[in-house]
Amino acid sequence: MALPESFVSQLTGLFASPAAENPTGAIVEAAYRHAGLNARYVTCEVGPAGLEAAVRGAVAMGWAGFHCSLPHKIAVVKHLDELAQAAELIGAVNCVVIRDGRLIGENTDGQGFLTSLRATVEPKGQRIVILGAGGAARAIAFELALAGAGHILIVSRRREVGEGLARDLRERTSTDASAAHWHTPFAVPADTQILINATSVGLFPDVGAKPEIDYSTVAAQMIVADIIPNPPRTAFLNEVEARGCEVIDGLGMLVNQAVIAIRSWNGIEADAQVMRETLTEIFG
Known part of the structure; x- marks a missing residue:
């Protein structure tokens, strides 16, 4: 045939x-x-x-x-x-x-995220926090760096992986980057403009799970994105939206x-x- x-x-x-x-x-x-x-x-x-x-x-x-x-x-x-x-x-x-x-x-994963983000905000010059340092986080981080992000903070439970990704971003792009070890509920820096969950926390069937952060540090002026498509409206997005944040789902x-x-x-x-x-x- x-x-x-x-x-x-x-x-x-x-x-x-x-x-x-x-x-x-x-x-x-x-x-x-x-x-x-x-x-x-x-x-x-x-x-x-x-x-x-x-x-x-x-x-x-x-x-x-x-x-x-x-x-x-x-x-x-x-x-x-x-x-x-x-x-x-x-x-x-x-x-x-x-x-x-x-x-x-x-690698279209990061490009797809960037297109979705740009419907809400242009990342150039923005201070961005990425939760996670796996494959999706890496793809997103490099696309944001190529788009001119001001600073990218990688938050990872695997200290060496997060530090390695931040080092690669600094050495291979013109964007500044740093890493934070995620061993306690993470306090989001007050100057964060874009917060991204690039982990699998909250993916079906664990729909009630949320990334372990200090939600009292999430400010209303932050734009918050989740890469999880199933469910489209995660518990994480519901939590931050209730705090006044504009949110972007994983679809x-x-x-x-x-x-x-x-x-x-x-x-x-x-x-x-x-x-x-x-x-x-x-x-x-």
């Missing part, structure tokens, strides 16, 4: 076909249907030993590209021909574009990273509203 004119996939270490387990696939398919595009997005289960063969197979079968989820985001780099600036800085790839047989690695990051990927794969502007509505139906 002939492939659609544009075929993309997700190479994942876990089989994730239900929409709630693979929301990116669901929203990409919804965007394709809405655009009337002859394209498909499927999930492929690929073990670490088969990653190289899967990447070569994607080129051989004429795919437009693919997403990479854990545990492949770092391992896939050595199988690619080129890295975009952000992916090279971050050291991880979540999206691969295939052009003329060449594999180009992107925007998930939608925008997919919009960026579709643009790279297919050369079209996907309808972000259709994709967001699809996520709302999935997550409630």
Whole structure:
């Protein structure tokens, strides 16, 4: 059977076909249907030993590209021909574009967050606190640094990881950065302008969980974002919104990273509203 004119996939270490387990696939398919595009997005289960063969197979079968989820985001780099600036800085790839047989690695997670944030505030010159120092926090931190953030504070329970990320930001970008060890309820500095939860705390099914911070130090003038899409309205966002903060949910990051990927794969502007509505139906 002939492939659609544009075929993309997700190479994942876990089989994730239900929409709630693979929301990116669901929203990409919804965007394709809405655009009337002859394209498909499927999930492929690929073990670490088969990653190289899967990447070569994607080129051989004429795919437009693919997403990479854990545990492949770092391992896939050595199988690619080129890295975009952000992916090279971050050291991880979540999206691969295939052009003329060449594999180009992107990291769209941070770009998706930045697009979502910019709908509310421009990060240039802002003092930003990021809770967490994992893969998502790293991607977001570098995109904010490239966008000209004034200062980025990384708050991490793993002291050496947080300090390492702050050091990488200082050495590889023009943005100043520092780290704080998260071993007690974290007091948010009074001069913070943007506060971001880049941890998995509050993700379904632990919907009542909140990052361990001193909420009395969260001021009403702060803009607060959460990267968690499920549930869209986390306990963390409810808490800070009650304190007068303007909040940004995690749906925007998930939608925008997919919009960026579709643009790279297919050369079209996907309808972000259709994709967001699809996520709302999935997550409630």
